[in-house]
Amino acid sequence: MDVTIKKLDGADAGTVTLSEAIFGLDPRQDILHRMVRYQLAKRQQGTHSTLGRSDVARTGAKMYRQKGTGRARHSTAKAPQFRGGGIAHGPTPRSHAIDLPKKLRALALKHALSAKAKSGGLIVIDELKADEGKTKSMVKSFAGLGIENALIIGGSELDQNFARASRNIAKIDVLPVQGINVYDILRRQTLVLSKSAVEALEERFK
Known part of the structure; x- marks a missing residue:
């Protein structure tokens, strides 16, 4: 699969062949x-x-004597049926995480990448670098590329100026390639990969 590589200014920078297996x-x-x-349960x-x-902070003394009152027998006012008493079967701290095989997680990432490529929501950028960390200039660059709602994946290390200029733009997420995940790919309309991110992904799934 051949995809045109773009520059941040909108110019073409050649083509790249994407792996059909990914x-x-x-x-x-x-x-x-x-x-x-799996992801949403794990983040809870x-x-x-x-x-x-x-x-509960209440006395543990018996409310009244056991017999002779004509009323139901009770022990302490801490019981759940009384106002101010303890909660019966209430939630307790626990992990919400569910199990998912490692191979299936890797396959899900491939399917998410394939879904973006198939729908036309995949853009490959030559280099994610900015001369200055100005949001205004980055908004202009994104508008020229037609990027409004996107997840942007850079290399193993993000350019500080690019990250600083992009982090305050609504509906734009910027992550290093190590942080790529299925949920963030699907929640954004467009997936933007740097050339180094494509190489890292193909090396990862080799």
């Missing part, structure tokens, strides 16, 4: 769905917690 698959929604669920903090009857 960018030419027929996307499967079930695999992508499982991967998105799981710190939700409630006070049980042993945690």
Whole structure:
């Protein structure tokens, strides 16, 4: 699959041949769905917690005597049925993470890349570098390339001026190639890869 390489000023910079094994698959929604669920479940903090009857700050004394009152027998006002008592079966801190095989996670990333390539939402940039960290000039460059809602993937290290100029633009995410993931690819309309990012991805899946 041949794709035209663009420069930030909109000019052409040759072509690159993308691997069919990475960018030419027929996307499967079930695999992508499982991967998105995996990512969203793993990012949940799981710190939700409630006070049980042993945690609330109330007296542990018996409310009233056991017999002779004609009322139901109770022990302490910490019981869940009383106002101010503990919560019965409330949430406790836990991990929400689910298991997903490593091979399936790798396959999901290939399918996400292929989905963008198939839909025409893939752009390859020669170099993600800026002379100055000015947001205004970066907005102008993106407008010339037709980039409005995009995930931009650079090489192993991002150019500081480019990252600084891009981070304040709405609906634009910039990540190094190590941070590429299925959820961020799918949530943005366009995927922008630098030439070095393409090489790193093909080396990763070799």
